[in-house]
Amino acid sequence: MNNLKFTITAQDGKARTGVIEINGKSVETPEFMSVATRAEVKTLSLDELNELNVRMIICNTYHLMLEPGADVVKKKGGLHKFMGGFKGIVATDSGGFQAFSLGAGKEFGTNKLYFPKKEDYKEFRKTPKLSKKDFERKRQNSRLFKVLYKNKKKKQESFADITDNGVKFKSVYDDSLQFLSPEKSIEVQEKLGADIILVLDECTSPLHSKKYNEKSLKRTHDWAKRCLSARKTKQALVGIVQGSEWKDLRERSAKFIASLPFDSYAIGGALGKSKKEMYEIISWVVPHLKGGKPIHLLGVGTVEDLFECVERGIDLFDCVTPTRMARFGYAYVSPPFGNKKNKFRYKINLKNSGSNEKPIDKNCNCKICKNYAQEELYNLKLRDKKLAHKFFTYHNVYFFLDLMRLIREAIRGGKFEELKRKWGI
Protein backbone atom coordinates (compact mmCIF):
# COMPACT_ATOMS: atom_id res chain seq x y z
CA MET A 1 0.00 0.00 0.00
CA ASN A 2 2.85 2.36 0.74
CA ASN A 3 5.01 2.58 -2.36
CA LEU A 4 7.04 5.54 -1.17
CA LYS A 5 10.33 4.52 0.36
CA PHE A 6 12.48 6.94 2.28
CA THR A 7 15.98 6.05 3.39
CA ILE A 8 17.98 8.37 5.56
CA THR A 9 21.59 8.24 4.41
CA ALA A 10 23.40 10.75 6.59
CA GLN A 11 22.78 13.03 9.50
CA ASP A 12 24.53 16.19 10.65
CA GLY A 13 22.81 17.56 13.71
CA LYS A 14 19.15 17.57 12.80
CA ALA A 15 19.98 18.09 9.13
CA ARG A 16 19.81 14.90 7.15
CA THR A 17 20.22 13.49 3.67
CA GLY A 18 18.06 10.76 2.30
CA VAL A 19 16.65 9.12 -0.78
CA ILE A 20 13.00 9.05 -1.73
CA GLU A 21 12.09 6.19 -4.04
CA ILE A 22 8.72 5.93 -5.67
CA ASN A 23 7.39 4.26 -8.81
CA GLY A 24 10.88 3.45 -10.05
CA LYS A 25 12.09 7.02 -9.61
CA SER A 26 14.28 8.47 -6.94
CA VAL A 27 15.40 11.79 -5.58
CA GLU A 28 18.03 12.68 -3.04
CA THR A 29 16.99 14.94 -0.21
CA PRO A 30 17.07 17.66 0.93
CA GLU A 31 15.65 18.72 -2.39
CA PHE A 32 13.92 21.73 -3.83
CA MET A 33 10.85 21.01 -5.93
CA SER A 34 10.23 23.29 -8.85
CA VAL A 35 6.72 24.65 -8.95
CA ALA A 36 4.75 23.66 -12.04
CA THR A 37 1.30 24.90 -11.13
CA ARG A 38 -0.26 24.17 -14.50
CA ALA A 39 1.99 21.23 -15.31
CA GLU A 40 4.75 23.42 -16.61
CA VAL A 41 7.60 25.17 -14.91
CA LYS A 42 6.81 28.57 -16.35
CA THR A 43 8.98 29.43 -19.37
CA LEU A 44 10.86 26.10 -19.38
CA SER A 45 10.40 23.23 -21.85
CA LEU A 46 10.50 19.56 -20.92
CA ASP A 47 13.95 19.28 -22.51
CA GLU A 48 15.19 22.10 -20.35
CA LEU A 49 13.80 20.45 -17.21
CA ASN A 50 15.70 17.30 -18.12
CA GLU A 51 18.83 19.26 -18.92
CA LEU A 52 18.59 20.91 -15.51
CA ASN A 53 18.06 17.52 -13.91
CA VAL A 54 14.81 18.58 -12.28
CA ARG A 55 13.92 15.46 -10.33
CA MET A 56 10.76 16.58 -8.63
CA ILE A 57 8.03 19.07 -9.36
CA ILE A 58 4.75 20.07 -7.77
CA CYS A 59 1.61 20.80 -9.77
CA ASN A 60 -1.68 22.20 -8.60
CA THR A 61 -5.05 20.53 -8.32
CA TYR A 62 -7.12 23.70 -8.31
CA HIS A 63 -5.59 25.10 -11.48
CA LEU A 64 -5.49 21.82 -13.37
CA MET A 65 -9.05 20.84 -12.53
CA LEU A 66 -10.20 24.12 -14.02
CA GLU A 67 -7.81 24.23 -16.94
CA PRO A 68 -7.59 21.91 -18.84
CA GLY A 69 -9.64 19.71 -16.47
CA ALA A 70 -8.77 16.52 -14.62
CA ASP A 71 -10.42 14.28 -17.20
CA VAL A 72 -8.33 15.77 -19.99
CA VAL A 73 -5.15 15.02 -18.05
CA LYS A 74 -6.39 11.53 -17.26
CA LYS A 75 -7.16 10.86 -20.90
CA LYS A 76 -3.58 11.81 -21.75
CA GLY A 77 -2.41 9.19 -19.26
CA GLY A 78 -1.70 11.39 -16.23
CA LEU A 79 0.55 14.34 -15.54
CA HIS A 80 3.86 12.77 -16.59
CA LYS A 81 2.54 12.01 -20.04
CA PHE A 82 0.51 15.18 -20.19
CA MET A 83 3.79 17.05 -19.82
CA GLY A 84 5.25 15.15 -22.72
CA GLY A 85 7.01 12.47 -20.73
CA PHE A 86 8.43 13.98 -17.57
CA LYS A 87 10.66 11.37 -15.97
CA GLY A 88 10.92 12.80 -12.47
CA ILE A 89 8.63 12.61 -9.48
CA VAL A 90 5.43 14.60 -9.69
CA ALA A 91 3.46 15.79 -6.70
CA THR A 92 0.15 17.64 -6.73
CA ASP A 93 -0.92 20.19 -4.20
CA SER A 94 -4.51 19.74 -3.08
CA GLY A 95 -5.94 23.17 -3.80
CA GLY A 96 -5.99 24.05 -0.12
CA PHE A 97 -3.55 26.86 -0.67
CA GLN A 98 -5.76 28.44 -3.32
CA ALA A 99 -8.60 28.45 -0.81
CA PHE A 100 -6.31 30.77 1.10
CA SER A 101 -4.57 32.77 -1.62
CA LEU A 102 -7.80 33.45 -3.48
CA GLY A 103 -9.92 33.60 -0.33
CA ALA A 104 -8.65 34.94 2.97
CA GLY A 105 -5.44 36.09 1.31
CA LYS A 106 -7.36 38.43 -0.94
CA GLU A 107 -9.73 39.43 1.79
CA PHE A 108 -6.99 40.36 4.25
CA GLY A 109 -4.74 41.66 1.53
CA THR A 110 -1.87 39.60 2.84
CA ASN A 111 0.27 36.64 1.97
CA LYS A 112 0.82 33.42 3.82
CA LEU A 113 4.10 34.71 5.15
CA TYR A 114 4.02 38.15 6.63
CA PHE A 115 6.88 39.63 8.59
CA PRO A 116 6.13 43.22 9.67
CA LYS A 117 9.09 45.39 10.56
CA LYS A 118 9.47 47.57 13.65
CA GLU A 119 8.79 50.68 11.59
CA ASP A 120 5.53 49.14 10.48
CA TYR A 121 4.24 49.02 14.01
CA LYS A 122 5.39 52.56 14.75
CA GLU A 123 3.84 53.77 11.59
CA PHE A 124 0.54 52.22 12.32
CA ARG A 125 0.30 53.96 15.69
CA LYS A 126 0.32 57.31 13.95
CA THR A 127 -3.03 58.49 12.78
CA PRO A 128 -2.89 58.67 9.02
CA LYS A 129 -3.54 62.40 8.61
CA LEU A 130 -1.35 62.63 5.58
CA SER A 131 -1.55 64.10 2.16
CA LYS A 132 -2.50 61.61 -0.47
CA LYS A 133 1.02 61.56 -1.81
CA ASP A 134 2.64 61.04 1.60
CA PHE A 135 0.08 58.47 2.49
CA GLU A 136 0.88 56.51 -0.64
CA ARG A 137 4.59 56.78 0.03
CA LYS A 138 4.21 55.45 3.55
CA ARG A 139 1.74 52.83 2.56
CA GLN A 140 4.07 51.32 0.02
CA ASN A 141 6.80 51.12 2.61
CA SER A 142 4.69 49.50 5.24
CA ARG A 143 3.16 46.16 4.82
CA LEU A 144 1.33 46.20 8.10
CA PHE A 145 -0.07 49.62 7.34
CA LYS A 146 -1.14 48.37 3.97
CA VAL A 147 -2.74 45.27 5.35
CA LEU A 148 -4.64 46.99 8.10
CA TYR A 149 -5.64 49.92 5.98
CA LYS A 150 -6.96 47.66 3.28
CA ASN A 151 -8.66 45.53 5.83
CA LYS A 152 -10.40 48.53 7.34
CA LYS A 153 -11.13 50.49 4.23
CA LYS A 154 -11.95 48.13 1.44
CA LYS A 155 -12.13 44.43 1.90
CA GLN A 156 -11.30 42.78 -1.36
CA GLU A 157 -13.72 40.35 -2.77
CA SER A 158 -12.91 36.83 -1.67
CA PHE A 159 -12.93 34.11 -4.28
CA ALA A 160 -13.43 31.30 -1.78
CA ASP A 161 -15.75 30.33 1.02
CA ILE A 162 -14.71 27.60 3.48
CA THR A 163 -17.08 25.37 5.42
CA ASP A 164 -16.56 22.04 7.19
CA ASN A 165 -17.82 20.32 4.10
CA GLY A 166 -15.26 21.88 1.76
CA VAL A 167 -14.35 24.99 -0.17
CA LYS A 168 -16.61 26.89 -2.52
CA PHE A 169 -14.52 28.59 -5.17
CA LYS A 170 -15.10 31.05 -7.88
CA SER A 171 -12.90 30.02 -10.75
CA VAL A 172 -10.31 32.65 -11.60
CA TYR A 173 -10.59 31.58 -15.23
CA ASP A 174 -14.27 32.06 -15.92
CA ASP A 175 -15.92 33.03 -12.61
CA SER A 176 -17.79 29.71 -12.58
CA LEU A 177 -18.64 28.29 -9.17
CA GLN A 178 -16.56 25.33 -8.10
CA PHE A 179 -16.47 23.09 -5.08
CA LEU A 180 -13.58 21.24 -3.55
CA SER A 181 -14.07 18.82 -0.66
CA PRO A 182 -11.44 16.45 0.72
CA GLU A 183 -13.04 13.65 -1.28
CA LYS A 184 -13.24 15.72 -4.44
CA SER A 185 -9.62 16.85 -4.10
CA ILE A 186 -8.47 13.24 -3.78
CA GLU A 187 -10.64 12.19 -6.69
CA VAL A 188 -9.18 14.92 -8.87
CA GLN A 189 -5.63 14.15 -7.76
CA GLU A 190 -6.18 10.49 -8.58
CA LYS A 191 -7.21 11.49 -12.07
CA LEU A 192 -4.20 13.77 -12.41
CA GLY A 193 -2.09 10.76 -11.48
CA ALA A 194 0.89 12.30 -9.70
CA ASP A 195 3.23 10.07 -7.70
CA ILE A 196 2.57 12.02 -4.53
CA ILE A 197 -0.65 13.76 -3.55
CA LEU A 198 -1.50 16.11 -0.70
CA VAL A 199 -4.47 16.23 1.62
CA LEU A 200 -6.85 19.14 1.39
CA ASP A 201 -6.12 21.50 4.26
CA GLU A 202 -7.04 24.99 5.29
CA CYS A 203 -4.17 27.42 5.14
CA THR A 204 -5.08 30.23 7.52
CA SER A 205 -4.01 33.83 7.19
CA PRO A 206 -1.32 35.25 9.51
CA LEU A 207 -4.04 37.68 10.61
CA HIS A 208 -6.54 35.03 11.70
CA SER A 209 -7.11 34.78 15.45
CA LYS A 210 -6.12 31.85 17.62
CA LYS A 211 -9.77 31.10 18.13
CA TYR A 212 -10.32 30.85 14.40
CA ASN A 213 -7.23 28.69 14.05
CA GLU A 214 -8.50 26.26 16.67
CA LYS A 215 -11.70 25.82 14.73
CA SER A 216 -9.81 25.60 11.46
CA LEU A 217 -7.37 23.03 12.82
CA LYS A 218 -10.20 20.70 13.76
CA ARG A 219 -11.49 21.01 10.25
CA THR A 220 -8.07 20.40 8.71
CA HIS A 221 -7.63 17.28 10.85
CA ASP A 222 -11.07 16.04 9.91
CA TRP A 223 -10.28 16.62 6.26
CA ALA A 224 -6.99 14.72 6.66
CA LYS A 225 -8.88 11.63 7.82
CA ARG A 226 -11.44 12.02 5.08
CA CYS A 227 -8.67 12.21 2.50
CA LEU A 228 -7.10 9.03 3.82
CA SER A 229 -10.34 7.10 3.55
CA ALA A 230 -11.16 8.58 0.16
CA ARG A 231 -7.92 7.46 -1.47
CA LYS A 232 -8.34 4.47 -3.76
CA THR A 233 -4.96 4.46 -5.52
CA LYS A 234 -1.40 3.67 -4.50
CA GLN A 235 -0.37 7.29 -4.75
CA ALA A 236 1.60 8.41 -1.74
CA LEU A 237 -0.54 10.65 0.45
CA VAL A 238 0.96 13.53 2.40
CA GLY A 239 -0.59 14.78 5.66
CA ILE A 240 -0.31 18.49 6.40
CA VAL A 241 0.39 20.06 9.78
CA GLN A 242 -1.31 23.40 10.46
CA GLY A 243 -1.70 25.54 13.61
CA SER A 244 -0.31 28.88 12.53
CA GLU A 245 1.96 30.52 15.13
CA TRP A 246 0.74 28.82 18.31
CA LYS A 247 2.90 26.18 19.92
CA ASP A 248 0.07 24.15 21.41
CA LEU A 249 -1.79 24.08 18.10
CA ARG A 250 1.29 23.20 16.08
CA GLU A 251 2.23 20.38 18.47
CA ARG A 252 -1.32 19.08 18.61
CA SER A 253 -1.45 19.07 14.84
CA ALA A 254 1.94 17.42 14.38
CA LYS A 255 1.05 14.63 16.83
CA PHE A 256 -2.31 14.10 15.19
CA ILE A 257 -0.97 13.97 11.64
CA ALA A 258 1.88 11.69 12.72
CA SER A 259 -0.65 9.31 14.26
CA LEU A 260 -2.32 8.70 10.91
CA PRO A 261 -0.97 6.34 8.23
CA PHE A 262 0.39 9.00 5.88
CA ASP A 263 3.29 8.25 3.54
CA SER A 264 4.90 11.59 4.14
CA TYR A 265 4.40 14.81 6.06
CA ALA A 266 4.18 18.45 5.18
CA ILE A 267 4.15 21.63 7.21
CA GLY A 268 1.81 24.29 5.93
CA GLY A 269 0.13 27.48 6.85
CA ALA A 270 1.14 30.77 8.34
CA LEU A 271 4.51 30.71 10.06
CA GLY A 272 4.59 33.50 12.61
CA LYS A 273 5.47 37.17 12.47
CA SER A 274 9.20 36.92 11.90
CA LYS A 275 11.79 34.61 10.45
CA LYS A 276 12.78 33.76 14.00
CA GLU A 277 9.27 32.66 14.81
CA MET A 278 9.05 30.74 11.58
CA TYR A 279 12.15 28.73 12.37
CA GLU A 280 10.93 28.20 15.91
CA ILE A 281 7.63 26.81 14.66
CA ILE A 282 9.49 24.31 12.52
CA SER A 283 11.53 23.26 15.54
CA TRP A 284 8.33 22.61 17.48
CA VAL A 285 6.81 20.47 14.75
CA VAL A 286 9.62 18.35 13.33
CA PRO A 287 10.34 16.24 16.45
CA HIS A 288 6.74 14.98 16.43
CA LEU A 289 6.84 13.87 12.80
CA LYS A 290 8.38 10.52 13.51
CA GLY A 291 8.49 7.33 11.51
CA GLY A 292 11.33 8.10 9.16
CA LYS A 293 9.11 9.81 6.62
CA PRO A 294 10.08 12.79 4.49
CA ILE A 295 9.08 16.20 5.80
CA HIS A 296 8.08 18.83 3.27
CA LEU A 297 7.92 22.50 4.20
CA LEU A 298 5.24 23.90 1.95
CA GLY A 299 5.90 27.03 -0.02
CA VAL A 300 9.06 28.11 1.69
CA GLY A 301 12.27 28.74 -0.04
CA THR A 302 14.41 31.80 0.13
CA VAL A 303 18.08 30.90 0.20
CA GLU A 304 18.32 31.79 3.87
CA ASP A 305 15.22 29.71 4.67
CA LEU A 306 16.65 26.65 2.94
CA PHE A 307 19.66 26.65 5.24
CA GLU A 308 17.70 27.39 8.40
CA CYS A 309 15.04 24.79 7.69
CA VAL A 310 17.36 22.02 6.52
CA GLU A 311 19.18 22.61 9.78
CA ARG A 312 15.91 21.92 11.61
CA GLY A 313 15.21 18.68 9.77
CA ILE A 314 13.28 19.59 6.61
CA ASP A 315 13.74 17.26 3.61
CA LEU A 316 11.66 18.85 0.89
CA PHE A 317 10.90 22.37 -0.24
CA ASP A 318 8.84 23.94 -2.95
CA CYS A 319 8.68 27.60 -3.68
CA VAL A 320 7.91 30.00 -6.50
CA THR A 321 10.90 32.12 -5.61
CA PRO A 322 13.37 31.07 -8.32
CA THR A 323 10.82 31.04 -11.12
CA ARG A 324 8.84 34.10 -10.15
CA MET A 325 11.93 36.16 -9.41
CA ALA A 326 13.22 35.27 -12.86
CA ARG A 327 10.08 36.63 -14.47
CA PHE A 328 10.41 39.76 -12.39
CA GLY A 329 13.93 40.24 -13.70
CA TYR A 330 16.05 38.99 -10.81
CA ALA A 331 18.90 36.50 -10.95
CA TYR A 332 20.29 34.58 -7.99
CA VAL A 333 23.93 34.93 -7.07
CA SER A 334 26.21 33.07 -4.71
CA PRO A 335 28.62 34.60 -2.19
CA PRO A 336 30.50 36.81 -1.97
CA PHE A 337 28.29 38.95 -4.20
CA GLY A 338 25.14 37.26 -2.98
CA ASN A 339 24.49 37.74 0.71
CA LYS A 340 21.75 37.70 3.27
CA LYS A 341 21.09 41.39 2.80
CA ASN A 342 20.50 41.28 -0.94
CA LYS A 343 18.73 37.96 -0.51
CA PHE A 344 21.25 36.37 -2.86
CA ARG A 345 19.71 37.99 -5.88
CA TYR A 346 19.92 41.11 -7.89
CA LYS A 347 18.13 42.82 -10.68
CA ILE A 348 19.30 42.59 -14.24
CA ASN A 349 18.89 46.27 -15.11
CA LEU A 350 20.80 49.03 -16.85
CA LYS A 351 22.66 50.06 -13.73
CA ASN A 352 23.80 46.58 -12.70
CA SER A 353 24.16 44.85 -16.02
CA GLY A 354 23.99 47.41 -18.84
CA SER A 355 27.71 47.28 -19.50
CA ASN A 356 28.76 44.35 -17.36
CA GLU A 357 30.85 41.86 -19.29
CA LYS A 358 30.80 39.28 -16.51
CA PRO A 359 28.30 36.44 -16.19
CA ILE A 360 25.46 36.63 -13.68
CA ASP A 361 27.29 34.42 -11.20
CA LYS A 362 30.92 33.64 -11.73
CA ASN A 363 30.63 30.52 -9.57
CA CYS A 364 27.73 29.14 -11.61
CA ASN A 365 28.21 26.44 -14.20
CA CYS A 366 24.84 26.72 -15.89
CA LYS A 367 24.79 27.26 -19.62
CA ILE A 368 23.51 30.80 -19.25
CA CYS A 369 26.39 31.84 -17.03
CA LYS A 370 28.86 30.03 -19.25
CA ASN A 371 27.65 31.59 -22.48
CA TYR A 372 26.29 35.03 -21.74
CA ALA A 373 27.60 38.22 -20.24
CA GLN A 374 25.21 40.32 -18.23
CA GLU A 375 25.13 43.07 -20.84
CA GLU A 376 23.97 40.54 -23.40
CA LEU A 377 21.26 39.36 -21.07
CA TYR A 378 20.21 42.94 -20.35
CA ASN A 379 19.95 43.67 -24.05
CA LEU A 380 18.09 40.43 -24.58
CA LYS A 381 15.60 41.53 -21.95
CA LEU A 382 14.90 44.72 -23.93
CA ARG A 383 14.62 42.82 -27.21
CA ASP A 384 12.86 39.63 -26.18
CA LYS A 385 11.48 39.68 -22.68
CA LYS A 386 10.10 36.15 -22.85
CA LEU A 387 13.38 34.63 -23.90
CA ALA A 388 15.24 36.61 -21.25
CA HIS A 389 12.84 35.34 -18.60
CA LYS A 390 13.44 31.81 -19.79
CA PHE A 391 17.18 32.35 -19.42
CA PHE A 392 16.79 33.82 -15.93
CA THR A 393 14.48 30.97 -14.93
CA TYR A 394 16.96 28.45 -16.23
CA HIS A 395 19.75 30.02 -14.22
CA ASN A 396 17.67 30.40 -11.06
CA VAL A 397 16.43 26.80 -11.12
CA TYR A 398 19.98 25.63 -11.71
CA PHE A 399 21.13 27.81 -8.85
CA PHE A 400 18.61 26.36 -6.39
CA LEU A 401 19.23 22.75 -7.41
CA ASP A 402 22.95 23.27 -7.18
CA LEU A 403 22.59 24.85 -3.76
CA MET A 404 20.65 21.77 -2.61
CA ARG A 405 23.44 19.61 -3.97
CA LEU A 406 26.00 21.61 -2.00
CA ILE A 407 23.86 21.27 1.11
CA ARG A 408 23.57 17.49 0.69
CA GLU A 409 27.31 17.18 0.18
CA ALA A 410 27.97 19.26 3.25
CA ILE A 411 25.65 17.15 5.39
CA ARG A 412 27.29 13.97 4.17
CA GLY A 413 30.68 15.39 5.05
CA GLY A 414 29.52 16.64 8.44
CA LYS A 415 30.18 20.17 7.24
CA PHE A 416 26.73 21.70 7.13
CA GLU A 417 27.56 24.41 9.67
CA GLU A 418 30.66 25.28 7.71
CA LEU A 419 28.68 25.69 4.49
CA LYS A 420 26.11 27.79 6.27
CA ARG A 421 28.79 30.09 7.61
CA LYS A 422 30.38 30.29 4.18
CA TRP A 423 27.09 31.62 2.88
CA GLY A 424 26.95 34.10 5.73
CA ILE A 425 23.81 32.69 7.28
Add this chain to the structure above:
RNA sequence: CCCCUCAUAGCUCAAUGGUAGAGCCGUCGGCUGUAGCCCGACUCGUGCCAGUUCGAUUCUGGCUGAGGGGA
Protein backbone atom coordinates in the same frame (compact mmCIF):
# COMPACT_ATOMS: atom_id res chain seq x y z
C1' C B 1 15.38 75.73 -56.87
C1' C B 2 10.11 74.87 -55.72
C1' C B 3 6.09 72.37 -53.13
C1' C B 4 4.19 69.24 -49.17
C1' U B 5 4.54 66.83 -44.35
C1' C B 6 6.74 66.69 -39.73
C1' A B 7 9.48 68.61 -35.14
C1' U B 8 6.20 67.36 -27.70
C1' A B 9 9.93 62.87 -22.09
C1' G B 10 15.82 58.63 -23.30
C1' C B 11 12.25 55.94 -27.23
C1' U B 12 7.14 55.57 -29.72
C1' C B 13 3.25 58.66 -29.79
C1' A B 14 -1.31 61.78 -27.54
C1' A B 15 -3.56 66.55 -26.34
C1' U B 16 -4.58 71.72 -25.91
C1' G B 17 -5.25 79.66 -27.01
C1' G B 18 -5.49 78.99 -19.94
C1' U B 19 -0.90 74.22 -14.85
C1' A B 20 1.16 69.12 -21.21
C1' G B 21 -0.68 62.92 -20.93
C1' A B 22 0.05 57.53 -22.12
C1' G B 23 2.93 53.22 -23.26
C1' C B 24 7.93 51.57 -23.28
C1' C B 25 12.75 52.47 -21.02
C1' G B 26 14.95 54.17 -16.35
C1' U B 27 15.37 54.44 -10.63
C1' C B 28 13.43 52.77 -5.94
C1' G B 29 10.19 49.50 -3.06
C1' G B 30 7.27 44.82 -2.84
C1' C B 31 6.67 39.53 -4.06
C1' U B 32 7.83 32.48 0.10
C1' G B 33 2.17 25.19 -1.22
C1' U B 34 2.12 31.07 -8.74
C1' A B 35 -4.72 34.20 -10.97
C1' G B 36 -1.23 38.01 -12.54
C1' C B 37 6.63 38.39 -17.47
C1' C B 38 2.97 41.35 -11.74
C1' C B 39 1.90 45.44 -8.07
C1' G B 40 3.14 50.40 -6.03
C1' A B 41 5.86 54.98 -6.19
C1' C B 42 9.16 58.32 -8.59
C1' U B 43 12.48 61.11 -12.21
C1' C B 44 12.68 63.49 -17.09
C1' G B 45 9.59 67.25 -21.96
C1' U B 46 6.81 71.40 -26.13
C1' G B 47 13.93 72.40 -31.67
C1' C B 48 15.67 77.93 -32.25
C1' C B 49 14.34 83.39 -33.05
C1' A B 50 10.63 86.87 -33.54
C1' G B 51 5.29 88.39 -33.89
C1' U B 52 -0.18 88.37 -32.48
C1' U B 53 -2.40 87.77 -27.44
C1' C B 54 -3.89 89.29 -20.66
C1' G B 55 -1.84 84.40 -21.74
C1' A B 56 1.34 80.57 -27.30
C1' U B 57 3.29 73.92 -27.02
C1' U B 58 -1.15 75.34 -29.91
C1' C B 59 -2.07 80.94 -34.38
C1' U B 60 1.59 83.82 -37.95
C1' G B 61 6.59 84.61 -40.05
C1' G B 62 11.62 83.25 -40.25
C1' C B 63 15.65 79.81 -38.97
C1' U B 64 17.45 74.87 -38.22
C1' G B 65 16.77 69.70 -38.79
C1' A B 66 14.13 65.05 -40.73
C1' G B 67 11.09 62.65 -44.50
C1' G B 68 8.38 62.75 -49.21
C1' G B 69 7.26 64.86 -54.05
C1' G B 70 8.31 68.10 -58.42
C1' A B 71 11.61 70.56 -61.87
